Amino acid sequence: MGVAEPVVERETEEHVDVDHHKQQDEIKQTHKDLEKGEMGHDHQQQHFQPSMTTLNSRRYTNKISLFLFTLHFLVAVCLVFFLVFKGVQGLVQGGSARRKERRVIQYFLPQVEAASLLSITLAFSWQKAVRVWPHFMVQFILWSSFLMTLSAGILLICIQRPSTDGVGVVFILFAIGNGLYACWVTQRTKFCSRVFLKALEPVSKFHDINRPTYWMLGIGFVWMSIWILAVIGALNFYFPPLVIILLVLSLLWTAEVMRNVANLTISRVIALFYLRGMQSNTQFCFQRALSKNLGSACLGSLFVPTIEALRIVARGLNLLEGEDEFMFSCAHCCLKVMETIFRYGNGWAYVQIAAYGKGFVKASQDTWELFEKREMELIVDSDITTAICFLTGVCSGSICVIMVAAWTAAVHVTYTATISLLAFIVGYLMTRIAMALPHACVSCYYVCYAENPDNRLFDDTIPKRLDLIKSNRDVVVPTPRVPPRFRR
Incomplete structure (x- = not known):
C-alpha cells in the first residue's frame, strides 16, 4: 500500500491537470468565439465567465418567421422583376400601350426617383443632427413634423382634384393629431433629450458602428428604385390597385426588417x-443579425408596428373613457389586451435578442420582467423615443410629398x-432605417440599466426620474393600463 499511494496521487494530479487544461482551452475558445475580435477594456464587471455561453x-431564433419572410421575399422578387419586364415590354410594343408607358416614365419616374434621393439625404441629416444636438432636435422634430405634414396637406388640397383632396385631408388630420401630441408630451421632452444625450455617448467608441445602417440604406435605395419600376409595370398589368397594394405591403415589411437588422447589430455592440x-x-455582429437573429427581426417587424398602432388606439380610448358605458367597456377591453401584448411583444426585446440570442417572445417577456423588477414600467411606458423616431420619418415623408406634389402638379396633375x-x-x-442607431442606443440604455443598475457607465438620470415619479413631483402620462380595480 505504501508503494501504491504515490502512484495514485500522481494519477490524480495528472487527471486534475488535464481537466484544468481543458477548462483553460474552453475559456480561450469562448473568448475567441465571442464576437471574433472583442476585447475587454473594463474589468469592473462581475460574473463574466459564466455568461459567455449565453452571449455566444x-x-x-424564430425559424418559422424566417421561413415565411424568405418565402415572401422570393415571391416579391419574382413579382417585381416580372412587372419590370412587363414595363419594358410595354415600351417595346407599339400602339396605345407604348404611348401610355412612355408617358408614365416621363411624368412619373423622375419625381419618385428624386424623392428617393431626397429621402436618403434627409435620413443621413436627421441621424447626424440627433447625435450632435439631441436637446434641440427633440423639440424640433415634434413641431417640424406637425408643420411639414400640415403644409403637405394644404398643398394637396390646393391642387383641387378629388384624389389629392382626399389625401390632403388625411395629412391635415394627422397634423392636428401630431400637434395635440406635441402639446401633450411637452413635459417629457427634457427627460427624452437627456436620455438621448447619455445613450449616444458610447457611439463615439465604435468608429464603424454606423456601417450596417449605411449598408441597409444602400440596399434599401437600390431595392426601392427597382420597386418603383415594378409599380410602373403594374399600371399596365391586371388589377393595378391590388397589385400595387401588395407591393406596398411587401416593401413595408422588407424595409422594417432591414431597419431591425441594423437595430439588432447596434444593440449587440x-x-x-x-x-x-x-x-x-461590428461586422461580426452584423453577420449575426443577418443569420441567427434574422427570424426575430422578421417576427418583430410584423408584431411591433401592430403593437404601436394598438398603443395609439388604447390611448385614444382611454381619453374617451367616461360616463358612456359602451365606450368604457371598449376602453377596458382594449387596455386589458394591451397589458397582455406588452408582456409578450415589445420593441425593447431587440436588446436581449441581440445580446443573448433569445426568441422574440421570450426576450419580450424577460425584458418586461426586468422593468417590473426595477419598477421602471412608468418610465418606459411614457418614453417618447419611438414617437420621435416615427415623427422623424413622417417629417421626411412630408418634405418629399411637398417636393413631388408641386413638381407633378406642374407637369402632369393626374399623377399627383x-x-x-x-x-x-x-x-x-x-x-x-437611419434612425435605427439612436433608437437602438436608447433601448440598450434602458434595458441594460434594468439588468445592472449598479454599472458605473450609468449616471443618475433614471434613478432621479424614478424618485420624482414615486414622490409625485413629476407628471407622467404613461401608456394606459387596466385600472387596478378591474384586474381580476
Missing part, C-alpha cells in the same frame, strides 16, 4: 459594451395623388 448563443465592457466587432403617396412611403422608410 448559436441558435437560430452597445449592450455588450454596457454589460461586459467589450469592444465588439399616387406619386405623393409613394414619395411619402419612400421618405418615411429611408429615414426610419
Whole structure:
C-alpha cells in the first residue's frame, strides 16, 4: 500500500491537470468565439465567465418567421422583376400601350426617383443632427413634423382634384393629431433629450458602428428604385390597385426588417459594451443579425408596428373613457389586451435578442420582467423615443410629398395623388432605417440599466426620474393600463 499511494496521487494530479487544461482551452475558445475580435477594456464587471455561453448563443431564433419572410421575399422578387419586364415590354410594343408607358416614365419616374434621393439625404441629416444636438432636435422634430405634414396637406388640397383632396385631408388630420401630441408630451421632452444625450455617448467608441445602417440604406435605395419600376409595370398589368397594394405591403415589411437588422447589430455592440465592457466587432455582429437573429427581426417587424398602432388606439380610448358605458367597456377591453401584448411583444426585446440570442417572445417577456423588477414600467411606458423616431420619418415623408406634389402638379396633375403617396412611403422608410442607431442606443440604455443598475457607465438620470415619479413631483402620462380595480 505504501508503494501504491504515490502512484495514485500522481494519477490524480495528472487527471486534475488535464481537466484544468481543458477548462483553460474552453475559456480561450469562448473568448475567441465571442464576437471574433472583442476585447475587454473594463474589468469592473462581475460574473463574466459564466455568461459567455449565453452571449455566444448559436441558435437560430424564430425559424418559422424566417421561413415565411424568405418565402415572401422570393415571391416579391419574382413579382417585381416580372412587372419590370412587363414595363419594358410595354415600351417595346407599339400602339396605345407604348404611348401610355412612355408617358408614365416621363411624368412619373423622375419625381419618385428624386424623392428617393431626397429621402436618403434627409435620413443621413436627421441621424447626424440627433447625435450632435439631441436637446434641440427633440423639440424640433415634434413641431417640424406637425408643420411639414400640415403644409403637405394644404398643398394637396390646393391642387383641387378629388384624389389629392382626399389625401390632403388625411395629412391635415394627422397634423392636428401630431400637434395635440406635441402639446401633450411637452413635459417629457427634457427627460427624452437627456436620455438621448447619455445613450449616444458610447457611439463615439465604435468608429464603424454606423456601417450596417449605411449598408441597409444602400440596399434599401437600390431595392426601392427597382420597386418603383415594378409599380410602373403594374399600371399596365391586371388589377393595378391590388397589385400595387401588395407591393406596398411587401416593401413595408422588407424595409422594417432591414431597419431591425441594423437595430439588432447596434444593440449587440452597445449592450455588450454596457454589460461586459467589450469592444465588439461590428461586422461580426452584423453577420449575426443577418443569420441567427434574422427570424426575430422578421417576427418583430410584423408584431411591433401592430403593437404601436394598438398603443395609439388604447390611448385614444382611454381619453374617451367616461360616463358612456359602451365606450368604457371598449376602453377596458382594449387596455386589458394591451397589458397582455406588452408582456409578450415589445420593441425593447431587440436588446436581449441581440445580446443573448433569445426568441422574440421570450426576450419580450424577460425584458418586461426586468422593468417590473426595477419598477421602471412608468418610465418606459411614457418614453417618447419611438414617437420621435416615427415623427422623424413622417417629417421626411412630408418634405418629399411637398417636393413631388408641386413638381407633378406642374407637369402632369393626374399623377399627383399616387406619386405623393409613394414619395411619402419612400421618405418615411429611408429615414426610419437611419434612425435605427439612436433608437437602438436608447433601448440598450434602458434595458441594460434594468439588468445592472449598479454599472458605473450609468449616471443618475433614471434613478432621479424614478424618485420624482414615486414622490409625485413629476407628471407622467404613461401608456394606459387596466385600472387596478378591474384586474381580476
